[in-house]
Amino acid sequence: MDPAFITPFIASIQDVFSTMLQLPVTIKDPRIKADSATTYDVSGIIGMSGDVVGSVVLSFPEATARRVVSLFAGADMLPTNPDFADAVGELVNMISGGAKAMFKGRKVSISCPSVIVGRDHTVARQKGTPCIVIPCDTDCGELAIEIAVKAVSSAAIAA
Amino acid sequence: MDPAFITPFIASIQDVFSTMLQLPVTIKDPRIKADSATTYDVSGIIGMSGDVVGSVVLSFPEATARRVVSLFAGADMLPTNPDFADAVGELVNMISGGAKAMFKGRKVSISCPSVIVGRDHTVARQKGTPCIVIPCDTDCGELAIEIAVKAVSSAAIAA
Numbered sequence: 327m328d329p330a331f332i333t334p335f336i337a338s339i340q341d342v343f344s345t346m347l348q349l350p351v352t353i354k355d356p357r358i359k360a361d362s363a364t365t366y367d368v369s370g371i372i373g374m375s376g377d378v379v380g381s382v383v384l385s386f387p388e389a390t391a392r393r394v395v396s397l398f399a400g401a402d403m404l405p406t407n408p409d410f411a412d413a414v415g416e417l418v419n420m421i422s423g424g425a426k427a428m429f430k431g432r433k434v435s436i437s438c439p440s441v442i443v444g445r446d447h448t449v450a451r452q453k454g455t456p457c458i459v460i461p462c463d464t465d466c467g468e469l470a471i472e473i474a475v476k477a478v479s480s481a482a483i484a485a
Numbered sequence: 486m487d488p489a490f491i492t493p494f495i496a497s498i499q500d501v502f503s504t505m506l507q508l509p510v511t512i513k514d515p516r517i518k519a520d521s522a523t524t525y526d527v528s529g530i531i532g533m534s535g536d537v538v539g540s541v542v543l544s545f546p547e548a549t550a551r552r553v554v555s556l557f558a559g560a561d562m563l564p565t566n567p568d569f570a571d572a573v574g575e576l577v578n579m580i581s582g583g584a585k586a587m588f589k590g591r592k593v594s595i596s597c598p599s600v601i602v603g604r605d606h607t608v609a610r611q612k613g614t615p616c617i618v619i620p621c622d623t624d625c626g627e628l629a630i631e632i633a634v635k636a637v638s639s640a641a642i643a644a
Contacts, residue, residue, distance in 0.1 A: 373532030373540075373596020381532075381599050411609030437532020437596050438614065438633075440540050444606025449599055450570030474597075 327456050331378070331429070331475050332356060336460060338424030339384075339471055342417065343464065347397045352463040359457040359472060364446045366470065367391070368405060370418030371449065373437035378429060380475030383449050384418040390467030397466070405443045415439035421471070432477070486615050490537070490588070490634050491515060495619060497583030498543075498630055501576065502623065506556045511622040518616040518631060524608045525629065526550070527564060528601045529577030536591035539634030541584075542608050543577040549626030556625070564602045574598035580630070591636070 336353050343349045368391040370384045386394065388405060395413045396402045403410050418439050426434045442449070449472070457474035495512050502508045527550040529543045545553065547564060554572040555561045562569050577598050585593045601608070608631070616633040 371530065371599050373534070373599070375532070375534055375594035375596045380597050383599070405607075408609065408612055411607075412612050415609070435534035435594055437534045438539050440530050440532070440542070440599075441609040442601050442603075442606050443609065444601075444603040447601050447603025447606045448564075448570075449601055450567065450574070453567055453571050455597065 327458055327473070327475070328477065331473060331477075332458060332460070334425035334428035335382070335421065335471055335473055337428065338421045339460075339462065341424055342420045346417075346420070347394065349394070349397060349464050349466060354461040354463060356458050356460045359459045365449050365472070367443070367445050367447075368414060369442045369447070369449055370414040370439050371442065372418050372422045372439045374422070374426070374434050374475055375437070376434040377432035378426075378434045378475050378477050380455055380473070382418065382422045382425075382475070383472040384414070384421060384469065385449070385472065386414075386469045387467060388445070390464075390469055393466035394464075394469070411441035411443065414441045486617055486632070486634070487636065490632060490636075491617060491619070493584035493587035494541070494580065494630055494632055496587065497580045498619075498621065500583055501579045505576075505579070506553065508553070508556060508623050508625060513620040513622060515617050515619045518618045523605045524631070526602070526604050526606075527573060528606070528608055529573040529598050530601065530608065531577050531581045531598045532596040533581070533585070533593050533634055534596070535593040537585075537588060537593045537634050537636050539614055539632070541577065541581045541634070542631040543573070543580060543628065544608070544631065545573075545628045546626060547604070549623075549628055552625035553623075553628070570600035570602065573600045 365385040367388040525544040526547040614633045
């Protein structure tokens, strides 16, 4: 994957977490994700379309997600609360929107986020788009951002 | 939700399943989905952006997904096989693409599909977009298509 797609997400997650949660994020070495590796328990997913297509997943163990949502929403809540998914979706939306703004000269739309809650679920993607996992460490616990995007030519997306 | 968004999905799933799988689909009464209701075990998710924003989820119990994928790919495979998620993603991609083509006069992009595998996972969405579930019955078992989309003004999506 073009590293030009990785650095915006690193900058954006650090920016969003420090601004919205006052939570510093330590970035660990990005790696390529194996096909069927499981994700954590709570995942916010956003799709990209336009000059860059693919998906972005922000994934947390449940305990970490609860701590992060509590910081963001100002109240502890269970994953069954609709506000919980709303908060996770809003975080992945802000991170993806921030990253997208750094894709210079490319027109990209981001979809509304979907939030998955379910222990050890797997988020698979279509073959042909490599997925890079960026592990992150915070005082609330570990989390990861998974990026599976690629650039397409303008011609391919017309119509 | 505008019924103009529901009928294209009904037509498209029947079209895709009969063309690609020779599998007739019986549509049951659509209903509004409760906030935290669980989905089935395997879900293909696609995001829409442009003049219509939101997400579309095609969800199956695992046994039904295996039968449908087997018809589509011509071979039985386990959900851990990367080709399994690929097949589910391709089905939701064809259904959403077909439905999108029936949104007259609206420019819509669809994202690459994400496929979730995990028993009784929940696909939550942001508040404010109602989600309509269309239950479907087939000879391979029950499945559902969940649609949470809304129209936005062209002005709101510029930039």
